[in-house]
Amino acid sequence: MSEFIPLSEPNIGGNAWKYVKQCLDTGWVSGAGAFVDQFEEKICKYTGSPYAVAVVNGTSGLQLALRLCGVRPGDEVLVPTLTFIAPINTVRYVGAEPVFMDCDNFMNLDPKKTEEFLKKECHVTRKGVINKKTHRIIKAIIPVHVFGNPCDMKEIMRVARRFNLKVIEDATESLGSRYTEGKYKGRHTGTIGDFGVFSFNGNKIATTGSGGTLITADKKLAAAAKHLSTQAKLDGVRYVHDDVGYNFRLTNMQAALGLAQLEQLPSFIKIKKSNYLAYKKAFSQIQGLDFLGIPKGVDPNYWFYSLSLSGPEQREALMAFLVKQGIQSRPVWELNHRQKPYAHNQSYRIEKSPEFRDRVLNIPCSSGLTSAKVNKVCSAIKEFVWKK
Numbered sequence: 001m002s003e004f005i006p007l008s009e010p011n012i013g014g015n016a017w018k019y020v021k022q023c024l025d026t027g028w029v030s031g032a033g034a035f036v037d038q039f040e041e042k043i044c045k046y047t048g049s050p051y052a053v054a055v056v057n058g059t060s061g062l063q064l065a066l067r068l069c070g071v072r073p074g075d076e077v078l079v080p081t082l083t084f085i086a087p088i089n090t091v092r093y094v095g096a097e098p099v100f101m102d103c104d105n106f107m108n109l110d111p112k113k114t115e116e117f118l119k120k121e122c123h124v125t126r127k128g129v130i131n132k133k134t135h136r137i138i139k140a141i142i143p144v145h146v147f148g149n150p151c152d153m154k155e156i157m158r159v160a161r162r163f164n165l166k167v168i169e170d171a172t173e174s175l176g177s178r179y180t181e182g183k184y185k186g187r188h189t190g191t192i193g194d195f196g197v198f199s200f201n202g203n204k205i206a207t208t209g210s211g212g213t214l215i216t217a218d219k220k221l222a223a224a225a226k227h228l229s230t231q232a233k234l235d236g237v238r239y240v241h242d243d244v245g246y247n248f249r250l251t252n253m254q255a256a257l258g259l260a261q262l263e264q265l266p267s268f269i270k271i272k273k274s275n276y277l278a279y280k281k282a283f284s285q286i287q288g289l290d291f292l293g294i295p296k297g298v299d300p301n302y303w304f305y306s307l308s309l310s311g312p313e314q315r316e317a318l319m320a321f322l323v324k325q326g327i328q329s330r331p332v333w334e335l336n337h338r339q340k341p342y343a344h345n346q347s348y349r350i351e352k353s354p355e356f357r358d359r360v361l362n363i364p365c366s367s368g369l370t371s372a373k374v375n376k377v378c379s380a381i382k383e384f385v386w387k388k
């Protein structure tokens, strides 16, 4: 039996050992230290964002962003139903309620239907946009760049500005993804809305073990985010605090690992892209098997690779077949408007998301995946399809 191929595993190399060792040797392992600053600077330089605040994970970054966007208890936030549950939960963390939107052909938030919802189901008042059904104020929208494919931010920003909504980009899966055409040509995902949030969890394209970063172009908001993430401490000697803060700051040791990972990120994306092309070529020869493409005018980070099968039965069968061959794969998330904590929340014209929910299977995508392993995965999938 040859080696097991996981869906996504960390790729630790470069200066990781050297930088982490420096933390261990000097004792700078905790919430302060030079690596945190260097990590933030590197993110700014790489993404072109003026400010970055490193936090313990992507989820806490989203929570801080919502709070700094003025989302308050009783407000509402528009979210996609097809995403990991973390951004939805953060809406509840600040006491607000999510309203679920459908996705487009790339599994990203559909701006057209979102605009239709705002036009048909809401009133624009002096206090803000009010949901006719719930009488709550809609404050913000969280587009998620699903699996690294950038959302249609031009349309999302137009709709958000028209209805005066704050925009928090969940770029946790899309570090390194950029627009190559149009209004945002050259811009990275995360740099367009009021806030963008990256994750450095173990399964993401670059990792700090667990970690996140919030980016913004607003100097005051960046300072406020850093303040809130460090217990809103005004005076570090006398422990004077002026707000209810959080213990959300990334540690120096994590930032050391993160800095080494950021140095390697361009090479990770290169490998992911070449593996994407190899998969695409292999699957183009198989009838009845769709491989999710890339929107026009973008250069993604190719984080995850999504196969689309004929339905849930075929997907489950393929998943089981691959496990027997030592290959891990995983279906896309359960839709959030069907999850227990959100079953009573409003949703609007969810039509495409269930299709993806039923058909998508993600296949191995680690940046350490060799061509031999890509070939092994392709052969196994071909064998499964031909056997039927």
Ligand SMILES: *Cc1c(COP(=O)(O)O)cnc(C)c1O
Residues within 6 Å of the ligand: 056, 057, 058, 059, 060, 083, 084, 086, 087, 144, 170, 172, 173, 198, 199, 200, 201, 210, 211, 212
């Ligand atoms: C990973 C992820 C998050 C959360 O990031 P953590 O660092 O794990 O807290 C949020 N949203 C999406 C879409 C993610 O994939």
